[in-house]
Amino acid sequence: MADALLWLSFGGPEGPADVRPFLENVTRGRGVPAARLDEVEKHYQHFGGVSPINELNRSAIAAVESALAAAGLDLPIYFGNRNWHPMVEDTVATMRDDGIRRALVFPTSAYGGYSACRQYHEDISRARDAVEGAPDLVKLRQFFDHPLFVAAFADAVRAVAPVGDYRLVFTAHSVPDSADLAAGPVSFGGRLYSRQVAEASRLVAESVGAAEYDVVWQSRSGPPQVPWLEPDIVDHVEALHGAGVRSVVVCPIGFVSDHLEVVWDLDTEAREKAEELGMGFARAATPNGDARFAELVVELVREHLQGETAEKLSDFPVLGCAANGALCAVACCEPPKRPSRG
Structure with missing residues (x-):
């Protein structure tokens, strides 16, 4: 059972003043040189300091809302990000205040690995730790071969x-x-x-x-x-x-x-x-502008709610699905080791 869907993404700046703090959020603790941040900041400023990602997510969410309704699935969608507003911690607090008890989580990454999967588990765990009475959150699986x-x-x-x-x-x-x-x-x-x-x-x-x-x-x-x-x-x-x-x-x-x-x-x-x-x-x-992307999300939801067989084209195991930030396999996708400063 679930009573909502959390759309969990990376986040991006929506104005020139957002760019540097956004990049600092993304790279915190990773040892990225300031000169590299200066270079990447210019990329964002080239487009007016606005990343397309948030607006693209909102558009995709609207398409999924329509697809869920057409499928007879009454699931409101909440939008949260790892690195910029709306931050996932704030979104999970809103979900709690709205009375959501258990939600599925769709991460905007199709793959496994640390940044592509495990870090989304960490986002879920961090948000639940920050919000007293947070709903249970179950991350949907990897879908690279759907x-x-x-x-x-x-x-x-x-x-x-x-x-x-x-x-x-x-x-x-x-x-x-x-x-x-x-x-x-x-x-x-x-x-x-x-x-x-x-x-x-x-x-x-x-x-x-x-x-x-x-x-x-x-x-x-x-x-x-x-x-x-x-x-x-x-x-x-x-x-x-x-x-x-x-x-x-x-x-x-x-x-x-x-x-x-x-x-x-x-x-x-x-x-x-x-x-x-x-x-x-x-x-x-x-x-994500293709109608099949919304249909894909609905099929992933149905796997959970209705026990449908996972649709996939490869022999890779079905991975990436776990509750409340728990890992889907022991020692799966360890965080990268940071370079020594000694």
Whole structure:
């Protein structure tokens, strides 16, 4: 049973004055140099200090509200963020005051790993600790291999693919290599995040008939001495040009919406590099504007409330579902170790 749905996301600034405190929230305790924050702040200010992510979330929430009503599911949706307003702690307090006793939680990340999954469990646990009498909160599962997720991306690739030859390149947010190595249940062998990204990419590539494709990374933000997943998308575009590739289609498989990492790292930096090299460049849309994304959320809810079988296209185990911030597996997705300052 559940009497609400909590939409839990990353958050983003909604004005120039929000940018620096937002970035400080995101990077607190991570040892990110101030110069890197200065650089990223310029990216946000390039768009007037406003990230698209909150408005995209509100639009997606409205679509899910309609889809839930059409399915006969009476679940109000509450919106909370990890790093910027509305903060999840405030949202959970509002839920308590409204009499919500038990809610499902939809995280705006399809994958496993520390940042993509375990940190959402930590958000839930932190919010419940901060709010006396908080409702029970049950996080929905990872959905990287859900048929609707794959179909939305496949159609997005088809919509922008040029006539003739092109190279299909999938991209997701890079993470520290040590964090990826520690991602997943011990029995799974680690690298849950990168393996899931690779599997989602394979499923989309198979759907569009792309025999050859690449999986690359973007948006790294850590200290330069810490290894992160590579290659970077901009470096890869340059490498493809050197190999004679004339046109590239980029699919941001790691993202559910067109937030700043997509519109800056891909639509700005990667596109400018391709244009500089005389290459064709197209970027597939992310799925949260697709009606199937709302349908996907409803199907995840039904799995819980009505015991429906999990719809999935891979052999990966169903992970990521737990109550009140508890982990879904022992020693799953350990936080990345911080670099020593000694």
